[in-house]
Amino acid sequence: xxxxxxxxxxxxEEQTKYIRERIGHGNxxxxxxxxxxxxxxxxxxxxxxxGFDENAKIKLLEKMKExxxxxxxxxxxxxxxxxxxxxxGITYDLEVLRLIDxxxxxxxxxxxxxxxxYEDAPAVNMFINKLERRGIRTYKxxxxxxxxxxxxxIVSEEGYGANPYIEVTKPLVVVTGPGGGSGKxxxxxxQLYHEFRQGRKVRYAKFETFPIWNLPLKHPVNIAYxxxxxxxxxxxxxxxxxxxxxxxxAVNYNRDLEVFPVVKRIIEKITGxxxxxxxxxxxxxxxxxxxxxxxxxxxxxxxxEIIRRFMIAKCDYKKGKITEATxxxxxxxxxxxxxxxxxxxVVQPAREYAxxxxxxxxxxxxxxAMAIEMPDGSIVTGRSSHRMAAAGAAVLNAVKKLxxxxxxxxxxxxxxxxxxxxxxxxxxxHDRTSLNLxxxxxxxxxxxxxxSCADKAVKMLEKLQGCKAHCTAILSDRDEQTxxxxxxxxxxxxxxxxxxxxxx
Numbered sequence: 001x002x003x004x005x006x007x008x009x010x011x012x013e014e015q016t017k018y019i020r021e022r023i024g025h026g027n028x029x030x031x032x033x034x035x036x037x038x039x040x041x042x043x044x045x046x047x048x049x050x051g052f053d054e055n056a057k058i059k060l061l062e063k064m065k066e067x068x069x070x071x072x073x074x075x076x077x078x079x080x081x082x083x084x085x086x087x088x089g090i091t092y093d094l095e096v097l098r099l100i101d102x103x104x105x106x107x108x109x110x111x112x113x114x115x116x117x118y119e120d121a122p123a124v125n126m127f128i129n130k131l132e133r134r135g136i137r138t139y140k141x142x143x144x145x146x147x148x149x150x151x152x153x154i155v156s157e158e159g160y161g162a163n164p165y166i167e168v169t170k171p172l173v174v175v176t177g178p179g180g181g182s183g184k185x186x187x188x189x190x191q192l193y194h195e196f197r198q199g200r201k202v203r204y205a206k207f208e209t210f211p212i213w214n215l216p217l218k219h220p221v222n223i224a225y226x227x228x229x230x231x232x233x234x235x236x237x238x239x240x241x242x243x244x245x246x247x248x249x250a251v252n253y254n255r256d257l258e259v260f261p262v263v264k265r266i267i268e269k270i271t272g273x274x275x276x277x278x279x280x281x282x283x284x285x286x287x288x289x290x291x292x293x294x295x296x297x298x299x300x301x302x303x304x305e306i307i308r309r310f311m312i313a314k315c316d317y318k319k320g321k322i323t324e325a326t327x328x329x330x331x332x333x334x335x336x337x338x339x340x341x342x343x344x345x346v347v348q349p350a351r352e353y354a355x356x357x358x359x360x361x362x363x364x365x366x367x368x369a370m371a372i373e374m375p376d377g378s379i380v381t382g383r384s385s386h387r388m389a390a391a392g393a394a395v396l397n398a399v400k401k402l403x404x405x406x407x408x409x410x411x412x413x414x415x416x417x418x419x420x421x422x423x424x425x426x427x428x429x430h431d432r433t434s435l436n437l438x439x440x441x442x443x444x445x446x447x448x449x450x451x452s453c454a455d456k457a458v459k460m461l462e463k464l465q466g467c468k469a470h471c472t473a474i475l476s477d478r479d480e481q482t483x484x485x486x487x488x489x490x491x492x493x494x495x496x497x498x499x500x501x502x503x504x
Contacts, residue, residue, distance in 0.1 A: 002466060005297030006051035012060050014287035015207075019060075022205050022285060023067070023171055030168070030195065030202040032188040033285070035176040037209045040102050043087050045209055047489070048224045048302045049292065057207070061174065062106050068172040069109040072096055073182040076119040079127050085178060086312070089481050093127050095178035100136065111173070112137035112166055116183025139164050144186055148262045155269040160193035174207075180232055185263070192270050203276075204267065208286035211236045213250040215289055220302035220337050222251055227309035229253075230329045231322055242279035256280040303337050304468075307344045310334045311491040315474055318494040344491065346371040346379065346470035351493070353381040354472045368473040368497055370394035372488070374401065375463060384497075385434065387417045390471055391479045392440030395464070395486075402460040403453070411454045412443045431500075437482045464488055473497045 023031045038044070039057050046054040053059065061068055077083075078092040085095050096113060103110050113131055115124060118140040131138050141163045146153025153159050166187075173191070175184045188204050195202040210225035222236050232255075239252040241260060260280045267275045277283045292298050313330035316322045334340070342348050350371035357364040369383045370390040380401055382394030396411055405411070420443060421433040435443065441461070448455035465487030473495045475483070483490045 002050050002301070003294070003297040004051035005292060005294035005301070006049040007291045007293055008051060008053040008056050011052075011288055011291035012056055012063075014290050015285065016060050016063055018285050018287055019064070019172070019205075019207070022203065025203065027201060028203045029200050030171050030173060032173045032175060032191055032202060032204045034184045034188050034204070034206045035174055036184075036206055038087075039174075039176045040099065041087065042209070044224075044228050044305070045288075047305045047308075048221050048298065049288070050297055050301045052291075058102070058106055058108075061108055064172060065106070065108050067170055068174055069111045069168060069170040070103055070174045070176060071111050071114060071166060071168075071187065072099055073114045073116050073175060073177040073184050073187050074127075075116050075177075075182050076121065076124045077117065078178070078182070079115075079124050080119060080121050083179070088484070089477060092178040092182075093123075099176070099178070109170070110136065111168055112139055114139045114141055114166065114183065114187050116141045116186060117143045139166055141183065141187065141190065144190075147186075148259070151262070151265045151269050154266060155193060160190040161197075163190045163194075165194040165198075166191060180229065185259070189263070189266055189270070192267065196270050201271075204283070206284050208284040209288050211251045211253055212289045213239070213252060213281050213284065213286055215251065215292075217251050218336075220299045220306065223333055223337060224302040224305045224309070225253070227306045227330060227333045230309070230313065230333070231326045233329070239279050239281045242281045245278035245282075250279070250281040252280045252284075256283075303339050304344065306334050306337055307339050307341060308489070308491055311341060311344070311347075314494040315492050318474065318496075344468065344470065345377075346373045346468050347491070349379045349381060350470045350472050353383070357383060366497070368471060370469060370471045372398045372464070373468045374398065375467065387414075387421075388435040388440050389437060389476070389479055390473075391437040391469075391475060391483060391490075392435055394469065395437060395461075396440065396444070396457070398464055398467075399457040399460040402463050403456045405453050405457060409453055411451065411457050412440070412447050413451075416443050416447065436476060437479045441482070461486065 040055055042054050042057065045052045074092055074096050083092045084090065085092065100110055113136055115128060115138065128138050144154055144160065145158050175188050177184050192202055192204055211222040215222055217236055217238060226234055226236055235254045236251055237254055237257055239250040239257065242248060242250040257280055264275045264277065310330040313322060313327050317327045350369050353371065354367060354369035357367055367383050368390040369381060371379050371381045372394050373379055380394065380398045382390055382397045384390040400407060417435065420435060420439060424430040424433045444454055445458055448458045467488050469483065469488050469490040471490065471492045474492050480490065
């Protein structure tokens with residue numbers, strides 16, 4: 001079992017209290033709260049802070065739903081380039097739709113979607129049309145004229161004034177997006193400009209999770225944040241503004257530090273007053289560090305995340321998704337915490353099992369192996385065959401062990417495999433007829449109707465949530481997504497199963 005080190009209830013309590021204080025400060029009528037990181041399903045935080053509730057932020061907002069409404073930002077370039085959210089394997093435009101559904105499920109008010117740095121491109125306009133025809137208000141914000149140096153132009157009718165004002169009514173306006181660079185800050189500042197022009201006094205703050213300002217600069221949790229944003233070249237630094245203002249060390253990251261003087265001048269220009277914030281850390285609402293109660297457990301989890309990020313980077317590089325510089329940075333961060341791939345418990349067993357099988361018979365030369373770390377710390381393996389992919393075999397072996405089912409007992413009858421493979425070959429005309437993980441799980445559930453052992457195995461599946469796995473080859477998109485849906489944290493070696501260029 002993963003050793004816990006974080007108290008989610010204390011975190012929600014601290015963070016809620018801090019946000020309420022920001023809303024009620026002075027005679028401000030409204031707080032624009034920029035949400036950094038993932039507002040829902042924050043799996044990175046869950047991995048590096050064992051015990052963290054991946055939906056803690058949405059639960060926090062649920063408590064404040066009478067006061068809050070949500071604006072979702074998406075950068076038009078991310079739509080054009082089909083940028084993908086790594087955790088779920090879906091594009092940013094689809095992530096916006098998913099977020100809207102989740103917010104509605106939690107009875108949170110969706111104000112609108114803002115397409116930032118609007119580009120007149122077919123994919124962008126199609127996305128806007130899709131939203132508007134489903135009753136979602138959308139706004140187009142163009143690139144801010146004069147940004148970042150010409151503050152007089154930025155804070156004028158040519159700058160923020162060129163953007164339409166987003167009609168809001170609640171005292172807390174949450175501004176979020178599918179990922180970094182979505183234009184959340186620019187949207188907040190544009191709203192501040194319009195609000196003050198209309199005679200309303202409003203404030204801005206940033207809901208932060210990482211880096212954690214009151215942990216050491218080189219704490220593994222903060223290094224794990226750099227690993228997660230290696231493609232953005234984020235670097236953690238001591239907040240020099242905070243140190244100068246208060247004589248206190250605080251950790252922030254380069255982009256916030258670089259932009260702070262500009263943001264400060266913009267806010268002062270908009271409000272006509274000296275900015276209330278003396279540092280980027282001041283702007284943040286971040287109480288996550290106060291939820292840590294076992295630093296050693298958190299450090300260990302963060303190191304595992306750094307290794308995981310490097311292994312994902314190797315596969316992404318093989319797929320052509322990232323640059324060599326990003327891959328090198330991921331490796332340097334792993335070495336910074338004195339870790340290696342083999343420190344991930346499932347990596348070596350998967351590789352050794354593959355080598356062992358290949359040494360037995362040439363027919364196993366192209367075989368793929370997978371290892372899964374069980375809740376008790378033991379390792380279970382599985383291999384690819386003409387019947388199923390390695391992921392299917394490993395999962396079946398894992399649930400057998402959890403259920404105390406003999407290894408030599410069939411959970412799925414051979415004729416079931418044959419029937420499905422015949423369908424894939426004769427009717428669907430698939431090139432590969434071995435069953436993927438989703439198909440194996442479907443066959444297992446059907447078998448459970450007449451096979452008591454299969455029924456027992458199905459009941460064991462949920463116990464695999466939170467387990468780690470490693471595969472000796474790049475998984476198909478379908479298998480990777482199925483494993484993630486099951487809550488299994490999987491990595492792969494950067495090798496393809498086949499030499500075919502079209503592989504899914």
